[in-house]
Structure formats: structure tokens, C-alpha cells
């Protein structure tokens with residue numbers, strides 16, 4: 001018996017192998033294959049991607065060829081039955097990184113198979129869907145987690161620490177923006193962009209940041225958007241979206257947050273995305289600019305198209321480490337590794353008889369648990385309902401959320 005076969009095994013499945021797979025999941029699976037996953041609680045564990053399910057199989061084939069020697073060969077399934085074929089390979093957990101309106105079916109199949117789930121943001125698009133998934137996860141004794149990597153951004157961790165420690169007191173209002181380049185809507189997402197909007201795709205990062213950092217109760221959602229570049233000026237495909245959320249806190253006081261998003265920013269923009277947050281408190285202001293963190297780079301014939309002037313070295317950067325090793329690291333990858341550790345704690349962190357205690361210990365870590373994502377999904381569902389009404393010729397609707405359901409006014 002070789003040493004590998006006696007190590008505890010965590011088997012991973014993957015649904016969707018697009019841009020985010022390449023940026024975060026791929027580097028994680030490659031580095032964990034080389035280095036393993038270790039913690040005193042669960043020891044030295046192997047984590048291996050054993051099977052993938054994609055629409056056409058093309059990207060999986062390409063990665064199979066490119067990754068030879070970096071990760072073990074994996075089974076690749078394509079087409080309508082791909083997810084159930086992937087599940088037949090008995091993964092311990094499976095990740096869903098398909099376009100956001102295709103998260104639900106794959107997530108449901110994964111949880112029904114008794115497999116832990118990691119789903120990309122936004123988890124799902126309606127309260128009915130999130131309630132169904134949470135019910136299945138609970139019944140089947142598995143984790144359902146959602147990836148919000150911006151909660152692991154060191155700047156956002158510092159913001160939350162200052163709020164948590166009551167240094168910054170009561171948030172009154174805030175503004176966040178996340179503007180994607182035009183190539184995202186024009187080429188990268190062209191297969192699925194019809195009928196979609198950049199708010200669901202990226203405002204959700206900040207909805208979660210606001211919800212997780214400040215707590216409180218979501219009460220009201222308003223929203224508007226512009227059309228005419230990605231789709232028709234009166235259609236249901238959106239260029240840019242402005243969202244407003246109103247929260248109430250246990251003190252009875254309120255806060256309002258505006259989140260502006262777009263996927264039609266010119267491609268020669270100096271950064272990969274424009275990201276800014278401002279929060280105003282009773283006793284202070286927080287102004288963060290994720291693009292202008294201090295580096296300005298110019299390289300003839302490379303910037304700003306092939307390489308950006310303001311590069312984000314915190315999310316996901318490729319480096320030569322001081323000790324000579326090539327690495328790809330950052331909070332976008334750290335969040336996937338953190339999930340693998342949570343799985344290893346549940347499955348290998350102690351005796352079988354205590355598995356359910358370990359499961360509830362991890363479920364209580366609500367930064368990623370689907371059971372704590374309901375208010376975020378309510379905001380997304382409300383935004384989509386308001387945009388759908390605007391597309392039908394009924395603009396300026398207001399959504400109210402009472403903790404259970406959304407009503408449009």
C-alpha cells in the first residue's frame with residue numbers, strides 16, 4: 001500500500017469550467033494536489049478533483065490536456081445528464097460554477113445525492129429555491145455553502161473588524177460600485193447573457209458584504225437600469241444597474257446603500273474592474289478603492305489591454321515567491337481552500353459518532369452558509385422582479401421584504 005492510499009480522501013466534483021474555474025478552482029486543485037491539505041484536526045488529507053460536468057466538454061478537454069502532471073486525470077461528462085454522471089463518481093463535495101440562472105438544478109441534484117455543495121455567488125435567484133436547497137441539505141446532513149470571496153479581502157476583513165469591535169458605530173449609508181469591462185458582456189458571457197443583468201452578477205458581492213458586516217433587517221429594495229448596448233433599449237438584457245437597499249437595525253435606526261454595477265465599461269480601462277466602497281458611520285467614514293491600492297504599472301505594448309495599469313495583487317495573482325517557487329495565490333483561492341478545510345473537518349476531523357456536531361459547528365459559520373444567505377437572495381430576487389417589471393413597461397416599482405416574502409408596490 002502506498003502512502004497516498006492510506007491518507008483520508010476528499011473527492012471533488014465540478015460543474016462548469018469557465019472563467020471563475022480558471023481563476024480560483026484550478027489553482028486550488030493544482031496546489032492542493034502538490035502540497036496536500038493539513039490541519040491538526042484532520043491530519044494530512046488528499047483533495048482531488050475526480051469528475052467534472054460541463055455543457056459542451058470543450059473547456060474540460062482543453063484543461064485535461066493542459067493539466068497533465070499537475071492534477072490526476074479526471075472524468076469529464078457533458079450534456080444534459082452530465083451532473084448525474086459526475087455524481088455517480090461519488091464526490092465528497094461538488095462545486096457549481098455555471099451561469100447564475102443555472103445554479104439551482106445542479107445544486108439540488110448535488111444535495112439530493114448527499115454530497116456537500118459549494119455554489120458560486122449569487123447562490124440562487126429566489127427565496128423558494130434557497131428554502132428548498134436548505135431543506136435538502138438539512139435532511140441529508142451535508143453542507144451547503146456559497147462563495148463570497150470579497151468577505152476574505154483583507155480590506156473588507158478590516159472594515160468588519162472595526163464594526164465588530166464597535167470602533168465604527170452605526171452605519172447610516174453607503175455607496176459601492178463594481179464596473180466590469182465590455183468584453184465580459186460582449187464575448188466572455190455571450191452564450192448566456194440574454195435576459196441577464198450585471199446587478200445579479202456583481203452587486204451581490206456588496207449585498208453580502210453589507211448584510212454580513214452590518215447585520216440588520218432588509219426592508220426595502222429599489223432599482224433601475226439602462227439598456228441599449230448589450231441588448232435592445234427596451235429589452236430585458238441590461239447594461240448597467242443601480243440598486244438601493246434599506247436596512248433597519250435593532251436600535252430602530254435605518255441605513256441606505258446604493259450599489260452601481262455595469263458590464264459595459266470600455267476595455268481600455270486601467271483596471272480589470274472598477275471597485276469602490278464608501279460607508280458613513282455615526283463616528284467615521286470608510287472609503288476603500290480596491291483598484292487603487294497603490295500600484296500603478298505601465299508596460300509598453302501591454303498596458304492597459306493585455307495587462308492592467310492598476311492590478312489587484314490581493315484577489316488572485318501569479319508570483320515568483322522569494323524562495324523561487326511559482327505560485328498563484330490570493331483571497332479568491334483562499335476561500336476555496338477554506339471550504340475544503342471545512343469539509344475535511346466534518347468528514348475527517350474526529351469520530352463518526354460526532355460528525356453531526358462538527359456539521360453544525362461549520363453551519364454556524366454563516367459567512368458562507370446557505371442558511372444565512374436568505375436576505376441576500378431576497379435582495380437579488382427583488383432586483384430581478386423590479387427589472388422584469390421595468391422591461392414590461394412598468395418602471396420604478398418598490399419591493400418590500402418582511403423577513404418571509406417579497407411584495408412589489
Ligand SMILES: NC(=O)c1ccc[n+]([C@@H]2O[C@H](COP(=O)([O-])OP(=O)(O)OC[C@H]3O[C@@H](n4cnc5c(N)ncnc54)[C@H](O)[C@@H]3O)[C@@H](O)[C@H]2O)c1
Nearest residue numbers: 016017018019020021053054055097098099100102120121
Ligand atoms: N466569485 C467571483 O468573483 C466570481 C467571478 C466570476 C464569476 N463568478 C460566478 O461563477 C459562475 C460562472 O461564471 P463564469 O465567469 O465562470 O462564467 P463562464 O461563462 O466563463 O463559464 C460558465 C461555465 O459553465 C458551463 N455551463 C453552462 N451551462 C451549464 C450547465 N447547464 N451545466 C453544466 N455546465 C454548464 C459552461 O460550459 C462554462 O464552462 C457565475 O455564477 C458567476 O456569478 C464568480
